[in-house]
Amino acid sequence: MNEHHAPGWQADWLNAWLAAVGVTRLLSNARLSWSDEAVPHAIFHFEHSDFEAALLDALPTLEQLEQLTIARLHPLAELEFPRKVTRLEFADRAALARTQHDGSLDSSVTDLVEITATEYSHGPFDPPMQKGITVYERLLDMHRVLLTDPIQMIAGSLIGNPIRVQKNGLGFDFRRFATGIQAKADVWVDPVIEFLCFYGLQLFPVRGSLANKTTRQRRWVSAPSHTNAFTWPVWKQPLDVWAIDALLDQVWPDSNADLRSILRVHGMYGTLARVPKSQSDANRGYASERLW
Secondary structure (H helix, E strand, O other): OEEEEEEEEEOOOHHHHHHHHHHHHHOOOOEEEEOOOOOOEEEEEEOOOOHHHHHHHHOOOHHHHOOOOOOOOOOOOOOOOOOOOOHHHHHHHHHHHHHHOOOOOOOOEEOOOOOOOOOOEEOOOOOOOHHHOOHHHHHHHHHHHHOOOHHHHHHHHHHOOOOOEOOOOOOOEHHHEOOOOOOOOOEOEOHHHHHHHHHHHHHOOEEEEOOOOEEEEOOEOOOOOOOOOEEEEEEOOOEOHHHHHHHOOOOOOOOOHHHHHHHOEEEEEEEEEOOOOOOOOOOOOEEEEEOO
16 A cells, blocks of 8 residues: 655644545545654555545545535435434434434534523534534634635645635644634634535444533543543554544553553543633633653
C-alpha cells in the first residue's frame, strides 16, 4: 500500500483525529496509523497513489446526505427531526435507523433517559447551537462550502494549509476561536476537518443511564467540562475502521506498558474543555493535553 502523510492532521487536535477516523469510515479499504513524533500526524495507507482524488470521490452527495436518519426532513419519515427531540420524533427516526444503518442517530441523541423527560439527550459531540440548528444542518453547511473548491480544500487541509471559513462547523472545535478564549470573537473552521469529523463520530454512539440520569457517549467517562473526560489513542500499525473500533475498547489512559506495546499504541490524549466566559456563553470547545 502507498503511504499518504497528512502533517496538517495532528493527533493533539481532537477534530483532526476524528476526521482521520472518518476517512476510514468513508474509504473502507484505507488504513490509518500515526507517525512516531513529538506530535504525531495521520498517515493513510491506501492502494492508489492519488489519495486526495479517492477521498473526493468518496464524499457523499447532497442526495445521499438527505437520506441520513437525522435529516430534519426525510422522505421516508413522518415527522420533522428538530434539535429538541421528543419521544414520538425519536421513535419515528429509530424505526428508520434500523433500515438505514448509517450511524447518524446513534452518534447524536439517545432515548435512554428518564421516562418523564419531555425531550431526549444529545451527546457531548452534538452541542447546542443558536436558533435550534441541528448537527445535520451544520453538516450540510460544511458540505456546501467543501464543494466550492474540494480538491484545493482537501489538499490544503492534509498538508496543514487549510482554507478556513468563518463558520461554527460542528460546534466543538477549540481551534475555531481565533484567540482561543473570546466568546464573541470570529470563529473559523476547516470545512474538510469538520465534514469528515462527522463520519468519525459514527464510532461513538450516545447512550444513557436511567439509574443515575446521565448521558454518555463512547469513551466519555465524566462530564464534558472535566479534564480528560474524553481520551483518544494514537497507534503505529495501519488499522482499518473496524480494527480502530476494536482498539478503542482495549486501551485507556491507565493501560500498562505491556498492553500498549502489544497493541503498538504510542500515545494518548485527553480533552481540556473550554471554560465559558459568562453565563450566556454557550460555545463549546475541546482542546487537549498529552497523557503519555
